[in-house]
Amino acid sequence: MGSTVKNQNVVNSFGEDNTYAFVEETVKKHGLGTALYGQMKVEREKWRKEMINIAVIGQARQGKSSLINAQIGQKLAEVRATGVCTTNIRSFPHPKNPNIELWDVPGIDAVNFSREGYFEKIGYYDNEYDFFLIVTKDIFSSDAKFIADEIQKLNKRFYLIRTHIDDTILKQLEDSSDKTIDESDIVAEVRQNIKAELQSFNFDTSKFKIYLVNNRNVFEYDFPQLMEDICKECVCDLQQEALLLTIGGNCYGCQMVELKYKLLKKRVVKASLASAAGGVIPIPGFSILVDITLLVEEILTYFEGFGLSKSSIESLEDLNNVRKGTIEKALKRKLKEEKNGLLHIIREGAPKSLSNWISIRRAAVSIAGSSSRMILSKLALLATSSAIETTFQWVLPVIGSAASAGLSFAVTFYQLSYFLTQMKDIAMFANSFLSKSLSQRSTSFLQTSEDNDSTEDIIASIKDE
Structure with missing residues (x-):
């Protein structure tokens, strides 16, 4: 039931913030192919030069x-x-x-x-x-x-x-x-x-x-x-x-997490359009290379943007005089309990583990190593998901008759939306955990050997909210 609700939320997000209108206008302006792919890459990286x-x-x-x-x-x-x-x-x-x-x-x-x-x-x-x-x-x-x-x-x-x-x-x-x-x-x-x-x-x-x-x-x-x-x-x-993606990458409360989430949702659409463009470029293997590259780049951006990278967490602990490893330990405990795939990134560090994690149900490695025929069959299998199928039906009239472009858009949109929602939830937890930890500083529990029980108490209090 929970998975169905999450899938539906991903589908519903396609109609938010004038997403449909943006996709339609962008495709009309740039067409499908190399021009659209190049433009979406520029759009996603502009902020770094500001x-x-x-x-x-x-x-x-x-x-x-x-x-x-x-x-x-x-x-x-x-x-x-x-x-x-x-x-x-x-x-x-x-x-x-x-x-x-x-x-x-x-x-x-x-x-x-x-x-x-x-x-x-x-x-x-x-x-x-x-x-x-x-x-x-x-x-x-x-x-x-x-x-x-x-x-x-x-x-x-x-x-x-x-x-x-x-x-x-x-x-x-x-x-x-x-x-x-x-x-x-x-x-x-x-x-x-x-x-x-x-x-x-x-x-x-x-x-x-x-x-x-x-x-x-x-x-x-x-x-x-x-x-x-x-x-x-x-x-x-x-x-x-x-x-938001630089200074706002640190923990400043749940409202900032919401702001970043709304911003990053716009990037999901741009990345999906780049995937659609890659789907019609007539170079063997280009489409799957585009999709995997997009997934890795985007997920790393989301991860850094929410302040969830190992270096960001360690800097946060140092700045707030919290014992090293306290926040990471709490995140691992929560993710392990939920059997969440994000555990691999928190445990190993994003760059090392992404190649084993970026695709739905950890399929990225097998996809990347498969032949073109196997790639298409796996993408088709992913497309049987109700969320992807619905997104595909919505976007196809805008993108046109190129089914490969529509499928690439739908799969990328679903995957990134799913991961983004997961990261938002973890960022919310990290904010709540650190906030409650600092509020209990007077008890000095973070500086004692008894921090395990205190960490459990904080996690339990967050669940009860």
Whole structure:
């Protein structure tokens, strides 16, 4: 029954987000064959070339470095000791996509970076920052208001970020004589104080959010909302795709997983169109080579995009001071219990295991090593699936009379949609597991030898939700 429901969900997804109209328009524009195949390859890789510069502005010791690390997902920016001042602009290219750079930019001061000519001094006209993160660990000064006003004149977007909210809450709870005060009261008070201070500078706080964050736990307070808003408010679809698949590859909550899932569903259609194009190119063996290459490339992209690769998981554990292997162990336990094929990728690493896993029911190796006649018979067997058959019937009138193209589209669409849904579910679990783990940090269970039972408890609590 569960398999039938999943199959139907895959079929239903073909009619979502104007997919049918997109397929029809694309085929009319490029036809079938090499032109369509080449265009779909370009469309799927465009995001990797998108240049994005993000300025993180603030004085020294305001939490800029830890914020940069939290967004990159690795400890790249040195968290400086007390007394060290930020006087130089430092660039941090994302290790997985150097076209996206975060810049540590000094705030306004009386010596090196005065208001006069500030944007020239911070290299705005050289680097052309796409948007700005204005950071403080206390309240926003009149200088922050000046910077925000100037950014608006440049028609750029900015985000007001108040770091160290966790330290503020802890201190106030310890110092307060009022034992009825709780965390939500302190958060509301801090937010109101910041608004009042900005309003005293004639800053319209009704138009802009104030994000209260804990850089040591990206699941708490406003951090997930900050990352979601940054991605949603991109100036173009290509910029959003680049951010979601690069910076958004880390865990920032289930809403970000949903955003990535919707984005990646569009890639499924483009990859399926490339498969359809390969199905009519009259070169022996070309179609199956295209299909296997597409499956490998796309699945690796989805895997990295959801932050499920071994390197991504290890970086996440290191950034959050979680014992190495904790998240991977939890994922393996869940996948083994569900008898999920993704277990092979989590266990062995994506590049090593994909050749043994990419096809439905682990058929890729036998397909790749078969003759053309055997390949066609196996594809025909896959096409008897109700989900593939229905997709084939829907797409054939659009693609035309080339049955091989229609079958290639349907099989690729089904396989990638199925795998994408599986990865989304695992990413949701990984987010929930890490979030609950960090929330229990006070018990230090991740640092003890008793983590097995605690991990089981967290997994059980996620199942009960």
